[in-house]
Amino acid sequence: MKKRRKPVKKPLFIVLISIHGLVRGHDMELGRDADTGGQVKYVVELTRALGERPDVEKAILLTRRVVDEAISPDYAQVMEPLSDKASIVRIECGEEKYLRKELLWDSLDNFSDNVFTFLKSQERVPDLLHSHYADAGYVGARLSHQLGIPLVHTGHSLGRSKRLRLLASGISRGQIEDTYKMSRRIEAEETTLSAAERIITSTGQEIEEQYGLYDFYQPERMCVIPPGTDLDHFYPPRESEKGSPIARELKRFLHRPTKPMVLALSRPDPKKNIVTLIDAYGESPQLQEAANLVVVAGNRDDIQDMDDGARGVLNDILLAVDRHDLYGKVAYPKHHRPEEVATLFRLAAASRGVFVNPALTEPFGLTLLEAAACGLPIVATEDGGPIDIIRNCRNGHLVDPLDKEAMAETILRTLVDKKEWRSFAKNGLSGVRRHYSWQAHVEKYLDEIRPLVEKTAPLIRMAPIRRRSISRKQALFAELDLSLIGENYSLTALMQTLHAHRKTVLFGIVTGRRLDSALATLRKHKIPQPDVLISGQGTEIHYAPSLTQDTIWERHINHLWDPRAVRETLREIPGLSLQPKKHQSAFKISYYIDTSVISGQQVRQLLQHNEQAVNVLVSFGQYLDVLPLRASKGLALRWCSEQLDFPLESTLVAGVTGADADMLRGNTLGTVVDNRHITELSELANIEGIHFSEASFAAGILDAMAHYGFPAQEEGAS
Numbered sequence: 125m126k127k128r129r130k131p132v133k134k135p136l137f138i139v140l141i142s143i144h145g146l147v148r149g150h151d152m153e154l155g156r157d158a159d160t161g162g163q164v165k166y167v168v169e170l171t172r173a174l175g176e177r178p179d180v181e182k183a184i185l186l187t188r189r190v191v192d193e194a195i196s197p198d199y200a201q202v203m204e205p206l207s208d209k210a211s212i213v214r215i216e217c218g219e220e221k222y223l224r225k226e227l228l229w230d231s232l233d234n235f236s237d238n239v240f241t242f243l244k245s246q247e248r249v250p251d252l253l254h255s256h257y258a259d260a261g262y263v264g265a266r267l268s269h270q271l272g273i274p275l276v277h278t279g280h281s282l283g284r285s286k287r288l289r290l291l292a293s294g295i296s297r298g299q300i301e302d303t304y305k306m307s308r309r310i311e312a313e314e315t316t317l318s319a320a321e322r323i324i325t326s327t328g329q330e331i332e333e334q335y336g337l338y339d340f341y342q343p344e345r346m347c348v349i350p351p352g353t354d355l356d357h358f359y360p361p362r363e364s365e366k367g368s369p370i371a372r373e374l375k376r377f378l379h380r381p382t383k384p385m386v387l388a389l390s391r392p393d394p395k396k397n398i399v400t401l402i403d404a405y406g407e408s409p410q411l412q413e414a415a416n417l418v419v420v421a422g423n424r425d426d427i428q429d430m431d432d433g434a435r436g437v438l439n440d441i442l443l444a445v446d447r448h449d450l451y452g453k454v455a456y457p458k459h460h461r462p463e464e465v466a467t468l469f470r471l472a473a474a475s476r477g478v479f480v481n482p483a484l485t486e487p488f489g490l491t492l493l494e495a496a497a498c499g500l501p502i503v504a505t506e507d508g509g510p511i512d513i514i515r516n517c518r519n520g521h522l523v524d525p526l527d528k529e530a531m532a533e534t535i536l537r538t539l540v541d542k543k544e545w546r547s548f549a550k551n552g553l554s555g556v557r558r559h560y561s562w563q564a565h566v567e568k569y570l571d572e573i574r575p576l577v578e579k580t581a582p583l584i585r586m587a588p589i590r591r592r593s594i595s596r597k598q599a600l601f602a603e604l605d606l607s608l609i610g611e612n613y614s615l616t617a618l619m620q621t622l623h624a625h626r627k628t629v630l631f632g633i634v635t636g637r638r639l640d641s642a643l644a645t646l647r648k649h650k651i652p653q654p655d656v657l658i659s660g661q662g663t664e665i666h667y668a669p670s671l672t673q674d675t676i677w678e679r680h681i682n683h684l685w686d687p688r689a690v691r692e693t694l695r696e697i698p699g700l701s702l703q704p705k706k707h708q709s710a711f712k713i714s715y716y717i718d719t720s721v722i723s724g725q726q727v728r729q730l731l732q733h734n735e736q737a738v739n740v741l742v743s744f745g746q747y748l749d750v751l752p753l754r755a756s757k758g759l760a761l762r763w764c765s766e767q768l769d770f771p772l773e774s775t776l777v778a779g780v781t782g783a784d785a786d787m788l789r790g791n792t793l794g795t796v797v798d799n800r801h802i803t804e805l806s807e808l809a810n811i812e813g814i815h816f817s818e819a820s821f822a823a824g825i826l827d828a829m830a831h832y833g834f835p836a837q838e839e840g841a842s
Contacts, residue, residue, distance in 0.1 A: 135181035139250040141260040142167040144225035147187040148198045149206045152462050155391040155422030159225050162490045163280045166351050167256050173562045175210025182209050189214035192221040215239050226305045230811040233790035236263045237772055251577045258309045261316030268319055269754040272583035274576040277320040281487055283309040284337040314340050318737040321576050324349050326488035327512045339732035349569055351490055352562030358466050358497035361474035370464040371471055377455035384415040384539055385477035389491055392421040392437040397525050399440045401482040406448025408532035414539050417454045424458050469498035478503055478538045482525045486510055493560045496552030503535050517555025519548045586676050596630045598835045599770040602778040604635035607797055609649050610821035618822040629835045630770055632656035634757050638709055661749050661783055662760035663711035684737040685752040693734045717748040743781040758786030776834050778825045793832045797824030
């Protein structure tokens with residue numbers, strides 16, 4: 125009897141998304157600012173490691189393209205190969221210059237649309253998306269809904285935890301919102317948690333103490349996979365490095381450079397708590413006698429040119445050194461190259477020193493692994509990742525990051541107990557190889573994600589409805605109520621204009637009404653049947669000429685939809701009352717809402733807390749609709765764009781209320797007509813490229829057509 129062969133598994137096409145910071149595959153500028161740190165290193169190394177696997181067809185890391193004279197032109201390069209099967213691809217995202225992550229929110233829909241276009245240009249659809257941080261989570265959730273493929277997410281840090289820390293430090297809620305855009309971040313995190321099939325964390329503490337703060341907390345979807353360490357780059361000390369440039373740089377600061385080294389290395393961030401370490405050292409004569417202190421806090425040319433947070437930390441470092449008169453005992457170099465980080469660890473290990481991470485909070489602590497891989501014992505904060513690392517590697521001590529005396533005593537004890545030092549150094553080397561190598565990380569990662577891919581059915585779309593002799597590459601989509609209808613003269617003029625361009629411009633109507641109500645309204649106002657009718661707030665799509673329903677769209681949005689659970693959750697909630705049956709449908713549950721009693725945001729949070737993955741829309745200040753997670757006007761519009769092959773960049777979209785927001789954002793020619801519910805669309809006022817017309821009803825659409833030069837004249841037309 126022949127032995128049955130195991131089926132050969134299809135190699136995976138994996139797309140990672142990490143938007144903010146400066147991302148490149150060489151000479152990473154880690155510590156340059158708060159956005160270019162451990163996350164950048166992790167996503168690049170993960171992409172590179174995936175590209176080395178035989179069971180991975182291709183790995184692409186998508187990030188933001190940046191064109192800015194103040195930074196390297198590397199970040200404007202569209203494609204950067206990392207290996208034969210791995211690469212970084214940079215995508216346009218709003219303003220070209222380098223911006224901190226809190227200023228990118230208004231450009232994420234634009235980034236998402238551009239990513240979708242890029243992915244459709246590939247030979248096949250990716251098997252999986254893996255988003256990193258809240259901004260990429262927002263984009264990943266939208267793309268996952270559009271493509272029908274699984275989303276995996278890594279938070280790296282979380283907004284709710286950060287807000288609690290900032291409040292505890294004395295910063296007001298208003299300041300937090302202005303600086304960090306925390307509400308948008310947390311909302312994006314909730315949306316991502318509802319959409320992601322798997323959340324990857326570095327530690328178990330993240331799952332319980334950080335994700336546990338979220339309404340859409342689902343621990344069964346979460347798994348711990350510690351990041352990997354590059355053991356080809358981080359290894360025990362060699363004699364030749366004692367004369368390296370960074371070693372000579374440290375000697376400039378130190379009276380007795382041969383003493384053991386207490387090394388701290390992080391970006392200049394207040395939560396890294398570097399000044400407390402300097403105070404601990406400065407208040408301990410015994411520790412000063414036993415060792416030098418080396419503080420590497422990013423790179424700087426002029427402190428005054430740095431952002432406020434980094435400038436404040438570096439000023440505090442200099443003041444602390446001066447306060448304790450530590451000149452000749454503390455080194456704080458201005459510059460180091462990325463490859464010199466490993467050299468610093470090895471120099472510290474060769475001096476029989478110790479690496480200290482005194483951070484107030486540490487989600488993981490990649491530098492702890494890098495130190496361990498170089499044979500350097502560690503003393504670290506008793507928070508987050510260090511707890512797991514020291515438990516697995518048995519290579520150091522945990523300390524209270526606010527107890528200066530205990531910190532100094534623990535560092536000193538680690539230095540002077542030679543037997544313990546040797547044991548910690550040996551344990552760290554073996555523990556990192558066993559638990560934290562990139563090979564071990566990627567093996568576990570692929571074991572987690574492959575079942576998600578294998579259970580996902582390929583997304584099938586409808587066959588083309590009909591072929592036209594003249595392809596229409598421009599489109600106009602308008603909300604029905606208060607955008608199209610409301611004033612007969614301008615409506616007639618608009619319909620005449622569209623009729624004149626009927627061979628080049630596709631006409632679509634988008635409405636919250638049910639199909640029968642929408643058709644009755646069209647007849648009442650003598651509006652010709654459109655080429656596309658999107659009804660029910662984006663839950664139904666019908667195509668001309670016979671109002672053919674897109675049944676594939678219906679199956680697509682049915683993902684995770686549980687209308688009975690939604691109704692049960694919202695039953696008898698004050699401020700909500702169900703609309704009559706004629707306004708309900710299979711994929712839309714409609715309520716009247718009294719916003720003086722409850723807000724749409726509170727309804728969304730209530731549903732998320734009860735694990736309902738849904739969209740919640742408020743329109744005209746009094747109607748609330750609950751839809752499947754994959755359904756909205758904007759997502760339906762983008763589905764039609766691909767189905768009928770018209771580009772978003774040539775699609776004029778007119779809307780009036782909050783339910784229209786996601787079709788107005790992104791790469792469409794968005795227009796808000798004058799009779800808008802401004803409070804519902806106020807967030808769009810800050811987004812560059814959305815036209816706010818001063819005209820009302822259909823006249824506002826005609827005004828937008830003039831503003832955009834729409835429709836554009838076809839090449840070769842007379």
